[in-house]
Amino acid sequence: MSRIGALQLDIDKTAGNVVQLLVSKGKKIACAESCTGGLISAAITSVSGSSAVMDMSICTYAISAKERFIGVPAAIIDKYGVVSAETAAAMAEGVRKTAGSDIGISVTGIAGPTGAEPGKPVGTVYIGLSVAGNTQARLAFTDPMLAKDENAREYIRKNTVLTALQWVAENI
Template identity: 45%
Template sequence: MNSTDSTKTLASMLLAKSWKIALAESCTGGLVSATLTDLAGSSEWFERGYVTYSNDAKTECLGVPAELIDTFGAVSEQVAKAMAEGALQASGANVAISITGIAGPSGGSVEKPVGTVCFGWTIQSSSTENRVISKTMHFDGDRAAVREQAKDYALAEFIALLRN
C-alpha cells in the first residue's frame, strides 16, 4: 500500500470512530505528519504532530523521563513507548504514533546500526492503562530511504493494529 492509500485508509478508520491522531517524530522529522496532512480534510482527524529531534525536546514536549533516555538510549522501544504515550496525553488525541531512530549516514553503533528505527503506537483506553505497542525495525539504504521506509512502516502497522 502506498502512502496515499495508507493515509486514505487511516483517515477513514479514524473518522469512523471520531478519533484524532497525534504524532511524535524524531528521525522522520515530521515526514509522517506531512504525509497525513497532504490529504484534504485531514483537520477532521489529525490533531497535531511533535518533532522532538533532541533528547531535551522528547523530555520537555512529551514528558519522556531523561533517566529513560539515559538508561536505554533515545533509539529504544522504551523511549518510543514513552513518546507515544506523551503525545497522546499532551494532545488529547485518541491514538498516537511515535518514531525514533538512526537515519544516518552517521550516528550508528554496533548495537544500534544506521537504519535502526523504534516505533510506538498507542490507543486511548477506557481503563487507566492505554494500550501501547512497540517494535524495532532495521531498514537499508541512505538517509532518505530509511526515513521513507520508517514512514510507510509506521502507517501500515498502525492500520493493521486498528483492524485487530
C-alpha cells in the same frame, strides 16, 4: 519508477486509508517524530479531510524536546538510549496524553549516514504506538543497502513512514 517513488505511492495510499479509518471511527491522532522529521504527519495532512483527525504533531529531534514537550522521562533515555523501544513507547504515550488524542504514534531512530552506535546500525528505527492506554513499540529496521543507488537516508525515512502508517491502520 524508483524505489523511493514506489514507497511514496504506498505512503499516499496508506495515509488515505488511515484518515478514512480515523474519520469513520471518530478518532484523533497525534505524532511525535524524530528521524522522520514530520514526514508521518505530512503524509496524514496531505489527505483531504485530515483536519478532522490530526490533533497534534511535534518533531522532537533533540533529547531535551522529548523530555520537555512530551514528557519522556530522562531515566528512560539514560537507561535505554534515545533510540530504543522504551523511548519510542514513552514518546507515543507522551504525545497521545499531551494532545488528548485517541492514538499516539512515534518514531526514533538512526537514518544515517552517520549516527550508528554499537548494536544500533544505520537503519535502526523504533516505532511507538499508544492506543486506548495500550502502549507498545517495535523495531522497524531498514537495511540501507535496500536503497541500492538511491539516497539511503531518504529510503530509510520513507520506509519508516510507511511502516508506521501501516501499524496505525492495523490498530485503529
